[in-house]
Each structure stands twice: as C-alpha cells, then as structure tokens.
Amino acid sequence: MSDLISVQTSTEKNYQLHFGHDLSDQLEFYIHSFSSKKAFVLVDAFVLEHHRLHFESALSKKFEELHIFEIPRGEQAKSFNIYQKALNFVLEKGVERETPLFAIGGGVTGDLAGFVAATVLRGIPLIHIPTTLLAMVDSSIGGKTGINHEVGKNLVGSFYQPEAVFADVKYLETLPHKEWVNGLSEVLKYGMIHSPEILEQVNSLLENDEFNNGKAWLPLIQKSAQIKTDIVAEDVLESGKRAYLNFGHTFAHVIEKEGNYSKYSHGEAVYAGMIAAVYASNELGAEIDPSNLLQFKSLYELSLNEITSSPEELVEFMKTDKKVKDEQIQLILLQEPSFPYVHKITEIELINQTWQHTLKIFQ
Ligand SMILES: NC(=O)c1ccc[n+]([C@@H]2O[C@H](COP(=O)([O-])OP(=O)(O)OC[C@H]3O[C@@H](n4cnc5c(N)ncnc54)[C@H](O)[C@@H]3O)[C@@H](O)[C@H]2O)c1
Structure with a gap:
C-alpha cells in the first residue's frame, strides 16, 4: 500500500x-x-x-x-x-x-x-x-x-x-509596411527551421508587388500557423522541440534589450538574430547559404551601429536570457537547412565572433 x-x-x-x-x-x-x-x-x-x-x-x-x-x-x-x-x-x-x-x-x-x-x-x-x-x-x-x-x-x-x-x-x-516586415521574420524563421519553400513564396509576393496584400499572404499565413501548431502540439510546455521556435531569438533578445525594447522591433531583432545563428551554425560545420536570409535585408533598413556594448558584453547579456539553464547559453542552430538542433555553448569565442560578424553586417 x-x-x-x-x-x-x-x-x-x-x-x-x-x-x-x-x-x-x-x-x-x-x-x-x-x-x-x-x-x-x-x-x-x-x-x-x-x-x-x-x-x-x-x-x-x-x-x-x-x-x-x-x-x-x-x-x-x-x-x-x-x-x-x-x-x-x-x-x-x-x-x-x-x-x-x-x-x-x-x-x-x-x-x-x-x-x-x-x-x-x-x-x-x-x-x-x-x-x-x-x-x-x-x-x-x-x-x-x-x-x-x-x-x-x-x-x-x-x-x-x-x-x-x-x-x-x-x-x-x-497594417503599415514596418509591421509586415516585423511579422516577416517569424515567417522566414519557419522557412529556415522547417520549410525552405517559404522563402521562395515570400520572394514571389515581393516580385508580384503583393508584400502588403493580406489575401495574397493567406496560404503563407496558414502554412506558418500549421508549422507552429505542429511543433507546439508535440511540446505544449516547451520542454523539447518547441525550443526550435527560438531560432535566432537568443541573439534577438539581447538586441531588443540593447535598444531598450523600443529602438528595434522584435522582428528586426529576430532577423539579425537568425543571421547570427546561421553564421554560428556554419562555424560549427554546417553549410547554410547566408543569402537565403540576406536576400531580404533591404526590407529591414536595420542598423545596429548604436549598439555600444562590446561583443564580450553582449555574450554576458545572453547569459541572463530566461531560457538559459545553469548559466549555459543554449542556441538553436542548424545542421543543414530545415534541421535545427539545440546547442549548448561551450565556445564563448565563437559567440564573440558571431556578434562581431552580425554587427558588421548591420553597420
Ligand atoms: N505569445 C507568444 O507566443 C508570442 C510570440 C511572439 C511574440 N509575442 C509578443 O507579441 C508582441 C509583438 O506583437 P506585434 O508585433 O503584433 O505587436 P503589437 O501588438 O504592438 O502591434 C504592432 C503595432 O501594430 C498596430 N496594429 C495592430 N493591428 C493592426 C492593424 N490591423 N492595422 C494597423 N495597425 C495595427 C498596433 O497598434 C501596434 O502599434 C510582443 O510583446 C511579443 O513579446 C508573443
């Protein structure tokens, strides 16, 4: 008993x-x-x-x-x-x-x-x-x-x-243009972690001058929502796979914080964060073409020049992210397109370099 x-x-x-x-x-x-x-x-x-x-x-x-x-x-x-x-x-x-x-x-x-x-x-x-x-x-x-x-x-x-x-x-x-761009980052994220064809579909919206057209966006909205729904259904309380949805976000949270949560929108920060994550993935052996994301750069009009903290300080901020466990930075990186994984960072120098690279891109 x-x-x-x-x-x-x-x-x-x-x-x-x-x-x-x-x-x-x-x-x-x-x-x-x-x-x-x-x-x-x-x-x-x-x-x-x-x-x-x-x-x-x-x-x-x-x-x-x-x-x-x-x-x-x-x-x-x-x-x-x-x-x-x-x-x-x-x-x-x-x-x-x-x-x-x-x-x-x-x-x-x-x-x-x-x-x-x-x-x-x-x-x-x-x-x-x-x-x-x-x-x-x-x-x-x-x-x-x-x-x-x-x-x-x-x-x-x-x-x-x-x-x-x-x-x-x-x-x-x-919806104003800047809010379309803000939402775009999460859509690109689904393209990077799950369905690469999303990136092409965004491109055709741009080519057809339909970027701000809700009706034209409907299939992409539905597809994006489906990807999120599927990932969440497998992991409601975010103990496993749901973490993949944070691709680019650990870097992004630092950028948002640096901008006092007003200078950079969440979407802008996530876009820069994903570029950082691709760089770090490639440094660890992946072969992801950075232009998959960089082709959308002109939409963002983003400059990170006003970030005055050094790459070392940015790394320290990353340790305060609420997703950090035991002070260890956890990044979502890509093994190859559409194959995300959780990487616990031991190579602090790699993150320093990643920040240097990202800040340079958004000068
Ligand atoms: N719960 C979650 O899983 C989750 C995921 C991602 C982001 N978030 C949160 O979402 C927030 C950001 O959301 P957001 O980007 O939608 O910001 P938001 O709600 O501030 O909306 C952005 C701007 O768009 C305006 N707006 C809203 N609808 C409009 C419309 N139809 N036409 C014109 N203007 C319109 C708003 O007035 C606002 O100025 C953040 O606080 C973030 O933390 C939550």
Whole structure:
C-alpha cells in the first residue's frame, strides 16, 4: 500500500484556427453556441478606431452586453498597470466562468488579454482575433500569455490556450509596411527551421508587388500557423522541440534589450538574430547559404551601429536570457537547412565572433 496518489493532468486542449478574408460569418456561427449574453473585448487602440464596426457587428448579434476595453498601443501596454486596469474593468462589469473574452489586436493585446483571461476567476474562455502578421503566424498560437516586468520581457505569465483563433486578413488592410516586415521574420524563421519553400513564396509576393496584400499572404499565413501548431502540439510546455521556435531569438533578445525594447522591433531583432545563428551554425560545420536570409535585408533598413556594448558584453547579456539553464547559453542552430538542433555553448569565442560578424553586417 502506498501513500502516493497519482494525478493525471493534461494541458492539451483542442481548438481551431480559422483563416480567411472577412470571417464575420464564421465568427457569428462560432459564437452562436455560447450560453453567455455578455462578452468582453480587449482590443488594440488602433484596431478599435479603424475596425470597430467589423468586429462589433458580428459580436453584437449574439452578445447583448459587449464590454469593450481599449488597450493602448505599444509594448508598454504589457504592464502590471494596464493588466490591473483591465482586470478591474472585467471584474467591475461582472464576469462569470462562461463569459468569453475576445482579444483583438497584435501580440501585445493577445499576450495581455490572454493573461487577463487566464487569471480572472482562474480562467474564462479566450478567443484570439489576431490583427498583425506576427500575431497571426505566431503569438495567437500556442497559449503563451503574459506581461513584462522591469527585470525583463514576458517574465510574468502563464500557458493558457484559447478556445479558437480567427485570423481574418481583412484586418491587415491597414497594417503599415514596418509591421509586415516585423511579422516577416517569424515567417522566414519557419522557412529556415522547417520549410525552405517559404522563402521562395515570400520572394514571389515581393516580385508580384503583393508584400502588403493580406489575401495574397493567406496560404503563407496558414502554412506558418500549421508549422507552429505542429511543433507546439508535440511540446505544449516547451520542454523539447518547441525550443526550435527560438531560432535566432537568443541573439534577438539581447538586441531588443540593447535598444531598450523600443529602438528595434522584435522582428528586426529576430532577423539579425537568425543571421547570427546561421553564421554560428556554419562555424560549427554546417553549410547554410547566408543569402537565403540576406536576400531580404533591404526590407529591414536595420542598423545596429548604436549598439555600444562590446561583443564580450553582449555574450554576458545572453547569459541572463530566461531560457538559459545553469548559466549555459543554449542556441538553436542548424545542421543543414530545415534541421535545427539545440546547442549548448561551450565556445564563448565563437559567440564573440558571431556578434562581431552580425554587427558588421548591420553597420
Ligand atoms: N505569445 C507568444 O507566443 C508570442 C510570440 C511572439 C511574440 N509575442 C509578443 O507579441 C508582441 C509583438 O506583437 P506585434 O508585433 O503584433 O505587436 P503589437 O501588438 O504592438 O502591434 C504592432 C503595432 O501594430 C498596430 N496594429 C495592430 N493591428 C493592426 C492593424 N490591423 N492595422 C494597423 N495597425 C495595427 C498596433 O497598434 C501596434 O502599434 C510582443 O510583446 C511579443 O513579446 C508573443
């Protein structure tokens, strides 16, 4: 006889991702079965101003009470202050376990609103409606939610899966060029770690002058989302394969930090980070053609000249990344195109050289 009790838990939850141009009908059909007459919408300020009618007309057909909370634009919104304001709003309006919360915006809105949904009453139904390329191909999938802390980005949060995701490219009609480029990096990442044909498909969007055209992007958005979904499904809590999604990101986090989280966008930093990761991979014996990525350089208009820390100092910053284990830097590198692996760094000199190389490319 043992004193032990086994508890079986599962963090897996099945949900559907919907893709298309104008998903109002699908959204109306989906919300039809909700029992609640009330819903919350946490929405990015720009999206509220420019797309209010688009989501409100669908949601108000079902929900008699639609409480809309505006999330200020920018990374600063992922703060304790806005989190608390959003919590106050939801609690003061009255919320029950079945009351759904719609997160409508980019990754900032999705992460913050997702964390509100995860923590109010220990969890209420969350529906993501991503409105940036980055959010459609990355942040709305996989259940990471959270806010920033003064010590670092995304340090407070939880894994909380949505009930559904509606990636409606109609929202992308107002997306500025720099946000397309920002999201592009994650798409290129899927090309590098999984499906090389993605790089060619991005190229044909550029050649056909369709780079800012959401409808033309739909197949690529869907393919990218599928890759992320497949990787996450194998590793919900990020203990193994999901780490591959961090290709370029350990370098990127340092660049973002160097720019005080405002000078360089996440996408710009990831792009430079991937170029660094390719260099390090090749130094360790791979033969990856750097022009696979460098061919997109002119889209980024990125200069890292203002990074004043020395390569040695940048290496020290890398040790503070939250994915570091036992102070050992872990990089996702490529054995060959589409074959990522986790590399625990023992060759600090290699990382120094990698920084020198990357800073030179982005002079
Ligand atoms: N949860 C995850 O797995 C995950 C993954 C990657 C990134 N992230 C997080 O996502 C955030 C970045 O997301 P983002 O790049 O979408 O940033 P964002 O949410 O700040 O959006 C970027 C800008 O685009 C504007 N915008 C949003 N939708 C628009 C539209 N349809 N038309 C015009 N403008 C629009 C916003 O107002 C904002 O100014 C970061 O905080 C990052 O940490 C999370």
